[in-house]
Amino acid sequence: MMLRxxxxxxxxxxxVASYLCRAGGYAVLxxxxxxxxxxxxxxxxxxxxxxxxxxxxxxxxxxxAWAAAAATIATQAAxxxxxxxxxxxxxxxxxxxxxxxxx
Amino acid sequence: xxxxxxxRVTFTTAGVWRGVRxxxxxxxxxxxxxxxxxxxxxxxxxxxxxxxxxxGLVFAGTSxxxxxxxxxxxxxxxxxxxxxxVINLRLAPMGAALAPLLDRVHGWRLWGTLxxxxxxxxxxxxxxxxxxxxxxxFLFGASLTMWVNWVVMCGLGHVFGAVLRLPPGHPIFFAxxxxxxxxxxxxxxxxxxxxPWAVAGAVALAVQAVGLGAPWPVLAxxxxxxATGAARDLRRSGEGR
Numbered sequence: 001m002m003l004r005x006x007x008x009x010x011x012x013x014x015x016v017a018s019y020l021c022r023a024g025g026y027a028v029l030x031x032x033x034x035x036x037x038x039x040x041x042x043x044x045x046x047x048x049x050x051x052x053x054x055x056x057x058x059x060x061x062x063x064x065a066w067a068a069a070a071a072t073i074a075t076q077a078a079x080x081x082x083x084x085x086x087x088x089x090x091x092x093x094x095x096x097x098x099x100x101x102x103x
Numbered sequence: 104x105x106x107x108x109x110x111r112v113t114f115t116t117a118g119v120w121r122g123v124r125x126x127x128x129x130x131x132x133x134x135x136x137x138x139x140x141x142x143x144x145x146x147x148x149x150x151x152x153x154x155x156x157x158x159g160l161v162f163a164g165t166s167x168x169x170x171x172x173x174x175x176x177x178x179x180x181x182x183x184x185x186x187x188x189v190i191n192l193r194l195a196p197m198g199a200a201l202a203p204l205l206d207r208v209h210g211w212r213l214w215g216t217l218x219x220x221x222x223x224x225x226x227x228x229x230x231x232x233x234x235x236x237x238x239x240x241f242l243f244g245a246s247l248t249m250w251v252n253w254v255v256m257c258g259l260g261h262v263f264g265a266v267l268r269l270p271p272g273h274p275i276f277f278a279x280x281x282x283x284x285x286x287x288x289x290x291x292x293x294x295x296x297x298x299p300w301a302v303a304g305a306v307a308l309a310v311q312a313v314g315l316g317a318p319w320p321v322l323a324x325x326x327x328x329x330a331t332g333a334a335r336d337l338r339r340s341g342e343g344r
Contacts, residue, residue, distance in 0.1 A: 002150035006177035011153070013184030014170060015160035018191045023217040025195030029202050037333050044332030045200040045325060046229040047290050048303035049193065050283050052324025053222075055304035056311040057280055068277060069284050076285040083128040085288075089281030094274040 064100070068093035113207035114239045122244025125227055130252040132282030133223065135275045136164050137253050140171070141260020147174040151261050158257035162219065162250055165317065166190040193321045197225045201242065204232060208239045219246035223282055230289035298335065303328025 034042075058065055072089030076082070137158070144154040144167075161167055169190060170183035198205070198217055205213055216239055224245035231241050269275065307324030 001152035003152050007153050010178035010180045010183040011157045011160055013180050014187035017184045017188035018161050018163050019218060021191035021194045022198060022220045023214060026198035026202060026205055026217060029199045037337060040333035040336045041329040042200045042202065044299045044329040045196050047296055048299055048328030049196060049325040050226060050287055051300045051303040052307035052321045054283055055307045056320045059308055072281045072284045073288060076288040082285050083131065085285035086132045086278050086281045090274050090278050093277045097274060
């Protein structure tokens, strides 16, 4: 199988950059004692990261994606089964798109 | 006594397996994305070995897609590395937020677990932590399952790319978004999350509206939301004194 040196170098460069991101945030925290404000921020970061990730993604899609998002969250809140919630979201979006285009 | 046991148990085999099982349910969410990256890497002229190496070593879909978009011959070493650095910056605060879990592990269990950290395993682990279980093994098992799924799907996409032909807007790609949406439910701690989450969403949308691309809406929104929550918490605890 083919492995070119320039492709390998690009892959290794990307791998090092990704690892710096993955380990860097925690490595800095491990060697420094963060102030109370930073510690309080870390409690809020997880939810904030996902909302900040999802809001622009949904804003770029149409109303059908928002409706599918609502279906996903409602299914998860009701049943607490991730696989079911994902299927509900994809199914809702598929149905909405299909029914709109058929209509 | 419970406390002493709690301190020793930091990375258990049982935790690894719980992470694996929890993640198997959501691998379908990431599978379409992995297939796409495999298809695109074949289209850009990467061999199967090169595509598998990239997915295995980089293991970050969006940065792989962006790098492949600017792929050239010879390979764009600097541009691809910079794209990976910028787009994956969002992972840095995730590692920091896992400190309560990671502070108690060392060596490969620490730095190896961080090597496979990824959005979905992070979300699952935060939900696990908030349910009162602190086992870095869970994070490792969840991340490793995501990794295996990712590499296999990229390989399948590369080999069967010509047969698959999924159009870009196909509802199946909503699975990745739906996974994170569903994970918001166990992460939600109650009404006190409302203000930081609203600020995070509003700032992310504003930064996007200004025209800045990834990762700036995520980073600005996440830090603005977290800072708002922290400022409120510290003011409240100051009042309580």
